[in-house]
Amino acid sequence: MPTLRWLTRDDDVRAAESVPYRLLEEVPGLGYGDRDAGNMLIQGDNLEALKALLPYYAGQVRCIYIDPPYNTGSAFEHYDDNLEHSQWLAMMWPRLELLRELLAEDGSIWVSIDDREGHYLKVVMDEVFGRRRFVTTITWQQRTTRENRKVFSEDCERVLLYCKDTEKFGASRNDLPLSDEVRARYSNPDNDPRGPWQSVSLNAQGGHGTKDQFYEFVAPSGKVHQLPNGRCWLYTWPVMQEKIADNRVWFGTSGQNAPRQKKFLSEAKAGLTPNTLWLASDAGTNDEAKKETVKLFGEAVFDTPKPERLLQRILHIATNPGDLVLDSFLGSGTTAAVAQKMGRRYIGIEMGDHAVTHCAPRLQKVVDGEQGGISKAQNWQGGGGFRFYRLGPPVFTEDGQIQPDIRFPVLAAHIWFSETGSPWTQPQPLTPFLGAQGGKGYALLYNGILGDKSASGGNVLTRKTLAAIRAAMGDFTGPLTVYGERTALSDATLKAEQIEFKQTPYDVKARK
Template identity: 55%
Template sequence: MPFLDWVNKNQAKETAIAVPYHLLNRDSVHGDATAAAENLLVQGDNLLALKALMPFYAGRVKCIFIDPPYNTQSAFEHYDDRLEHSQWLSMMYPRLVLLRELLAADGSIWITVDDNEAHYLKVLMDEVFGRGNFVANVIWQKRIGPDNRLPLGDAHDHILVFAADKKRFQARANQIPLTAKQIAEFKNPDNDPRGSWTSSSNFSAQGYRPNQMYKITTPGGAQHSPPQGRCWVTIESEYQRLLSEGRMWFGADGRGMPRKKTYLNEQKGRMSWTWWPNDEVGNTQESKKEIITLFGTEDIFDTPKPERLISRILHIATKPGELVLDSFLGSGTTAAVAHKMGRQYIGIEMGEHARTHCVPRLEKVIAGEQGGISEAVEWKGGGGFSFCTLGESAFDEHGRLNSDVKFSTLAAYIWHMETGTAGQQPFDSPFLGVHEGKAYFLLFNGILGDRRPAGGNVLNNAILSHLRTLWPSPMPVVVYGETVRVGPARLVAEAITFRQIPYDISIR
């Protein structure tokens, strides 16, 4: 597989590995407190924020949507969108690597981009996610008319879609709802008791199959054979069943070519394709009107995305209750749409407008705001979210632990570091869990109830006996603590690996 190369690519790869782990502070809760625990709005550099989320959310995100700077020298002022090409790639690479780690095994990532970087980004994502996990390049018709200032104005953006595992994503992808225009195509000219229907004009299939070459006599007396080089789509007995159930149509005079009825009340939706016209998913003019309605001006965000566009993506990629992530949140559209659609979400935005615009927008959603997709999804309000900021680094330049680190935070970090999975257990005990035949323990921050300096943080014989009561099964054990006072012979005999805090954490 070909790879993309650019100036400082090796440095970009090192950045992905060396991102420091920062604490995540929950500053405020908005709306329902229970719902707010699951929905996060994070203000801060998205590279640092993604690393801070890793111990808790690795492998859990079903859909990632991002609308990164297009590198066009025209994005809004909150981003440095005048990046030289190689700098843009270096900015994207480590973020894609971390996003990949957050993605669920059957999850997908959707990235909007224009022609300036789309083709380079495709090759870059081939490298990060695997060429075999490329799903589609969706073409979104973002304009409603040509730009008369240009001889060949752009009418579309790309939405590159990759999966963590293409087969698993395709097996779970959902149909999209029928549009109002498509629903209007269903009629009932013959008063069929099943209700409105439409019919396919093609009851034939390409090729020759002897048992599908029969003649059809219509109710009006006309006879039809399959068209040249084709056969009927079903065997004759199946056709007779459809006919007896009134599921065939031959035109108003009963003499036309056979057509099979498709009933509106039997439709759960339809499969999507890669051409998304603006009448179905919105356009830039629509999205700017949404922003003006919300904020009273469009000057803050030049390229917001319409709620209908994000809704289409979430319909395909997620189910209610599943987790959505947007690490370039901008005006907050992804979070607002996810909230209205009953998805959990994490939005990351580095600018001050995370407070001045994203928070008020989501508060309006909680209050029942009726713009965008609200009417389509029958949104009435409710729910909640937490506003978070990035705290200090968990480790200083010498590898020492920040004094603000809590037991549960360090436990989640160690669990992810050791197992590669997100910690979803409560982490309220020295016993962290079992993974692939090993039991993991953490002695830190007086978790055993001893608040003296180093109290309970030392692995001695008494504490080891206590740990055995928490998980008595005889299997290899990994214990993190400040120091160890158990003899080497016993450690070897009982298959105990001791890792010292903080050195064995910061080094690993």
Template identity: 35%
Template structure:
């Protein structure tokens, strides 16, 4: 009987990946049974720290937190088409490039490693601040999905300050998630984390530990409140945003692309010479003599100038230098200013207040639904900084709350154009019984986030339709960005794992649909969850084709030799077959058919069964 490899149902093993990288770099330190650490120490030479005391950040539970990030997941993400929305705003459609995931972000971050490793341009998170009243996850080894379902129902649970592991619990929650998040970032990617004074010190140490102190770009002070609290010695009115690079060298190389929109004040319509609006800037500067600038007279004005006499004459001949009073000026055009990003500082007092964000969300939702949402302006500024030059960037928020990140990203796509995509993750935590959200009919935080995205998308669509109905002279019609999202829910694998000695004829769980299995295979094979999936018939047999043959899934009974040949003619790169539909003869023919595809197409066809 032909042997076809079984599909690996575990998420990517990051330890194995790092071992493979080390083996490529230092093959000589590996033995048949593992790593020869004595030899590794010799290879590292003086870089080995043998001292008993060393600077390090640790807490009770750190080793377990590291192991949590290393343990592969066997869970899956199930498509929820009925909760989803199409890219044009049609509910129940599943063609959007955006993703909303209901589930524990630790498991989800593990599952995303295969398909999104090194592909995320920007991460923003607003995690629990550990105030003693907010919810802090309690991760457990073992049956992580059952633990996740238990956690989702713990509305109102707080991390009490009376706990002996108050800060340790918070650090143990954040560390594995940030460690996995770093793996998802692209080399030119960046992460922003909002926090307040309760854990800002510990967050900075964790980020330094994972990303490296060199990759800490800034700790940004965001003015979040304008009101003054009179029951404190000093009233706090800011949050901190920790801003780190995946690689400081790579981000420094594209520094000119990073920043806020340029200031376009002073470019008046009256100052337009046919080359566009301009403003006048001096061609001399302070300290010109000390800087060694050339000294000469030009247009009757004597001074130390930024340019040589020859360059000044050329600019004057081109109409770029003019005299105003006793000074010389150069024309600085608006189109050049637009190309230059504005360098920001670490003090953000104009990026929205929490109070105004709450009011705006209340207006959008038709009533109160979520306490202390982040301001749109804050996240829009981060998106402008990092994704301005990348209009297909993937943005991740795995503590997504009221889905401000999705709303902000849609606004940026309207303003700049492009198809930036988001992946949002939120635990379907139950709303409190006496909360305004429960009173408005929202049973979970995910219901709030999904409804917020729908309403924000509807508002954008209405505004664009209104603008296109009354276009301004010379302006093109505005394009509707992707205002939809595909919803997925975290769950156990749809494939049963037989116990030793147990005979299971069909390992697919009876409560799982074909689409559940197709997306699980996409996830485990490392394919992006937004790829198109189509059901087709080949030689009378139904198959699911992902991205025109990147993956073909054969799940139905009645597979024939003719159908196998027809599938082979599609020249797929991956083929998944349900083991229960295969006979020994079909297995043998499948191996031979796809071997011929490999010879013809020049690439390996990955053939797997479940």
């Protein structure tokens, strides 16, 4: 397969490996609404944030949408969109690698881009995801007005679509709902009790038919119908007779017209196969998005924001209610807002200060039931909530050891949320047993929680430390997940004790 070469490629394709694992530390005062909703807003460098999410969400994200800087040569207020070409590629490669690892088996990633870097991005994504995982390129009509100040009026952007597994994505993706335009094609001029219908041709190209599909016949009105040159009937004569008897062939109100087949709305496919040309009338425009952001913030936050209707269409195709959506270039927060209104869970990552000044306030308004964008179409009345995080310190030292200043409660809260999706209430006094939820218990042996920091002591799962965990479990007797430095118990003992052991803090820390 062809590969793309640039100045720093050899270093860039290994960059994700060297990114440190960091903790995500909650900032309670910036969260809002129902903290148990499973939604996360993260402020920080998205490369480090993605690495921090990997141990907890690898293989869990159903849909990723990103709108990275386009490298247009313009200077945006919130992004440096004037990166030199090789720097842009260096930025994208490691992020795409981590995003790939976060995708579920039936998941998909959608990337907005224009033609300046779009073709290079296609080659990079072919390498990172594999050419067989390429689904299509969507052309989105981003504007309906003409730009007379340019050589060509640039009216469209692209959305590159890749998936983790082509067959699984194809089987799980959703059709688009029937539009009013499509429904308007159906009527019922003969008052058929089966309801509205539309007529379609009853003949096809002659080269596709058998000899039994070439014939003339007499209609109930007595008129003889012959085939047009080079055509054949869709059905053999016996099948055609059955269709006529069942009132599924339409000869017009006079009964003299050429025969056409009746297709009933009640029997039609529930939706439409998504196409690759998304018109502004269906998916909105940049101008529509600017008006949405002005209404929300009193200003246009970005030069080319994406409208809620574009994200609505993507999430409708790619996800179902309850699925997890990720946007690591969150911008003004559109993806998270749309996910919330559509009943999806979300993780949004934004580096700049406007994670606090724009994203969080926007999502607060969504929780409170704001009625802009797709709210009316989704019958959005408010609800839900999110937790706000910032990147904490690296978990490991350069030689792979856990940082000595990582505190037990910080790591415990993070592990609890990753396992249960709910906040951890710190007990007093602290014990290695974090609690139980959904019939499963969770424990952490870390930072001398049992008062023993020796190499073979309190951070290692032994029969002694297991007894201490059991003592703190109270009445709970179900299966147990234990995080620790290592385990001294055999596989047979772990199985007998219903224990799943995970290396503290990440059993995926050796993943590349």
